[in-house]
Amino acid sequence: xxxxxxxxxxxxxxxxxxxxxxxxxxxxxxxxxxxxxxxxxxxxxxxxxxxxxxxxxxxxxxxxxxxxxxxxxxxxxxxxxxxxxxxxxxxxxxxxxxxxxxxxxxxxxxxxxxxxxxxxxxxxxxxxxxxxxxxxxxxxxxxxxxxxxxxxxxxxxxxxxxxxxx
Amino acid sequence: xxxxxxxxxxxxxxxxxxxxxxxxxxxxxxxxxxxxxxxxxxxxxxxxxxxxxxxxxxxxxxxxxxxxxxxxxxxxxxxxxxxxxxxxxxxxxxxxxxxxxxxxxxxxxxxxxxxxxxxxxxxxxxxxxxxxxxxxxxxxxxxxxxxxxxxxxxxxxxxxxxxxxxxxxxxxxxxxxxxxxxxxxxxxxxxxxxxxxxxxxxxxxxxxxxxxxxxxxxxxxxxxxxxxxxxxxxxxxxxxxxxxxxxxxxxxxxxxxxxxxxxxxxxxxxxxxxxxxxxxxxxxxxxxxxxxxxxxxxxxxxxxxxxxxxxxxxxxxxxxxxxxxxxxxxxxxxxxxxxxxxxxxxxxxxxxxxxxxxx
Ligand code: SF4
Numbered sequence: 001x002x003x004x005x006x007x008x009x010x011x012x013x014x015x016x017x018x019x020x021x022x023x024x025x026x027x028x029x030x031x032x033x034x035x036x037x038x039x040x041x042x043x044x045x046x047x048x049x050x051x052x053x054x055x056x057x058x059x060x061x062x063x064x065x066x067x068x069x070x071x072x073x074x075x076x077x078x079x080x081x082x083x084x085x086x087x088x089x090x091x092x093x094x095x096x097x098x099x100x101x102x103x104x105x106x107x108x109x110x111x112x113x114x115x116x117x118x119x120x121x122x123x124x125x126x127x128x129x130x131x132x133x134x135x136x137x138x139x140x141x142x143x144x145x146x147x148x149x150x151x152x153x154x155x156x157x158x159x160x161x162x163x164x165x166x
Numbered sequence: 167x168x169x170x171x172x173x174x175x176x177x178x179x180x181x182x183x184x185x186x187x188x189x190x191x192x193x194x195x196x197x198x199x200x201x202x203x204x205x206x207x208x209x210x211x212x213x214x215x216x217x218x219x220x221x222x223x224x225x226x227x228x229x230x231x232x233x234x235x236x237x238x239x240x241x242x243x244x245x246x247x248x249x250x251x252x253x254x255x256x257x258x259x260x261x262x263x264x265x266x267x268x269x270x271x272x273x274x275x276x277x278x279x280x281x282x283x284x285x286x287x288x289x290x291x292x293x294x295x296x297x298x299x300x301x302x303x304x305x306x307x308x309x310x311x312x313x314x315x316x317x318x319x320x321x322x323x324x325x326x327x328x329x330x331x332x333x334x335x336x337x338x339x340x341x342x343x344x345x346x347x348x349x350x351x352x353x354x355x356x357x358x359x360x361x362x363x364x365x366x367x368x369x370x371x372x373x374x375x376x377x378x379x380x381x382x383x384x385x386x387x388x389x390x391x392x393x394x395x396x397x398x399x400x401x402x403x404x405x406x407x408x409x410x411x412x413x414x415x416x417x418x419x420x421x422x423x424x425x426x427x428x429x430x431x432x433x434x435x436x437x438x439x440x441x442x443x444x445x446x447x448x449x450x451x452x453x454x455x456x457x458x459x460x461x462x463x464x465x466x467x468x469x470x471x472x473x474x475x476x477x478x479x480x481x482x483x484x485x486x487x488x489x490x491x492x493x494x495x496x497x498x499x500x501x502x503x504x505x506x507x508x509x510x511x512x513x514x515x516x517x518x519x520x521x522x523x524x525x
Contacts, residue, residue, distance in 0.1 A: 014185055016207040019521045020232025020313040023276065027302075030279075030295035062185065062206045065177055091229055094217050097210040116232060116313045 007039025008130060011049035013069055015102065016092070017056025020116035021083035025053055028126075033119045040126065046072035051129050052079045053122075054102045057089045063105045070106045076136035078129040080110045083117045090115055170198070175509065177206045186520050188513070192506060200501045202494060208524040215481040220246055220454050220473075221320055223484055227471075230486060231522045232313045233276065236269045237464045239318035241486070244398075245471040246320050248458030252448060256400075258322035260441040263400040264335070265309070265317065267430040267437075271339070272301040273465035274423045274430075275346075277517045278353065281420065284514045285362045293349055300342055304335050322447025336438040339431045350424040363416035367500040367512045370414055377495040381467020382426070383516050386419035388412040393463035404436050416515045423517075453479050464489055466517050488522035 014022050028035050029042055043049055046069045058066055070079065081102045084090035088101040102108055109132045112125035171192045177185030185206040191199035214226050227242035228235045240262050247254060279294030302312045308327050309315040317324050327335070353359055369379065374387035384391050385408060392408035394401045409425040411418035454475025462469050467489030474483040493516040500512050 016209050018229040018232045032299040092209045095210045
């Protein structure tokens with residue numbers, strides 16, 4: 001955790017989850033797991049957030065909401081998909097109102113599997129997300145320094161990170 | 167008369183982790199009308215009966231909601247058992263009752279925390295959730311899961327709890343009592359908390375009956391109604407009496423839930439004393455042929471399960487009606503005429519579970 005020199009703020013949105021993963025996300029913030037001691041704060045405002053935690057899968061009605069929260073977040077930003085529902089639809093994937101995982105709508109950087117995902121796993125996912133965030137920030141810095149060269153490489157990095165998690 | 171303004175509330179908002187959208191029609195600061203719109207979380211899981219066998223449906227129904235997941239698993243299993251004419255062993259009924267009451271304790275503590283968060287008492291929220299973790303530990307110890315258990319199955323339960331662990335459950339809960347009492351006294355006696363709840367969002371007894379309120383919302387308005395009175399599970403042997411408050415305001419609903427917390431501890435202690443020895447499940451053969459209706463008292467109120475099969479391994483229909491669905495008309499009634507600043511508290515006071523409502 002030596003690279004946790006920044007305190008990311010997270011925003012949470014519940015797609016069509018069963019609540020199981022949601023309350024585990026909230027449990028991360030409360031005394032037992034207490035990520036607030038690292039300065040990780042759950043904010044309601046997308047423009048304040050660095051990391052987007054999505055639980056549950058997407059459907060026709062909420063995909064616009066998910067997309068809009070993502071678009072409002074400032075760069076660099078990281079998306080963490082929590083629970084198997086958010087990864088690929090999980091137990092509900094055959095339901096008529098489920099489009100699949102969150103990655104059908106927005107790019108996902110870290111996948112946290114589990115039904116329900118345990119708080120330890122969620123915290124782990126957020127910490128992984130910090131690594132991705134640092135990479136993205138470095139890529140942005142490089143980009144402003146040397147526009148053409150750095151960009152493709154940085155994107156490659158983030159993709160491998162995502163795949164590893166899946 | 168002021169100008170009318172419409173303020174959209176949700177679906178992404180800080181009071182609730184779940185998405186619900188309300189259009190609040192305001193006249194100055196007063197809410198004059200409310201238009202709820204739902205559908206952000208609808209999955210259509212009842213339709214999965216066509217793709218999942220009836221034994222698998224139990225896990226799907228369990229995942230209607232991660233807070234009352236045990237109750238949903240019980241409801242699904244018991245309605246299928248009813249349709250198949252299966253009698254579940256006494257010990258399984260007791261174990262189900264114990265887990266169900268544990269769910270109620272964790273659910274009510276969770277709700278108290280959210281309420282505290284709703285009126286801006288952050289440390290109280292944290293304390294509620296801290297105590298709740300002890301209950302989750304008991305769940306983890308006995309079922310292996312923290313929020314989704316999959317321990318109920320058609321024909322009984324999947325895991326037994328040995329005598330020592332049963333004793334540990336009742337000891338842990340009884341040892342938590344003073345701490346819970348200290349916490350709940352803040353909700354019941356602190357002047358600034360009472361300012362937010364006493365006399366706010368009054369629902370009269372007549373309205374509660376007419377709008378079909380269920381659970382603590384109905385009981386907080388003086389309606390004598392609780393499905394546990396029908397004696398399902400092991401309740402008939404535990405001597406159950408519902409908790410009733412007359413005032414019908416937020417304070418009364420909070421008080422009902424707080425009294426139920428302690429009652430659940432009593433019920434579990436008693437069940438641990440009375441639990442008979444014996445098998446925990448019966449073998450299940452054949453397919454569902456017939457239909458069955460079952461009612462169960464979830465932490466949020468009456469839930470209703472319907473299972474129908476026609477002799478194949480797939481059910482024809484599995485229908486669930488959940489408590490929050492029943493309480494939304496009461497919520498709309500309470501919201502009309504309240505101040506804008508009270509909206510979060512009032513939404514929380516019915517203990518909404520949107521995952522349940524939309525399924
Ligand atoms: S992954 Fe499981 S626990 Fe999490 S939201 Fe989906 S069904 Fe619920």
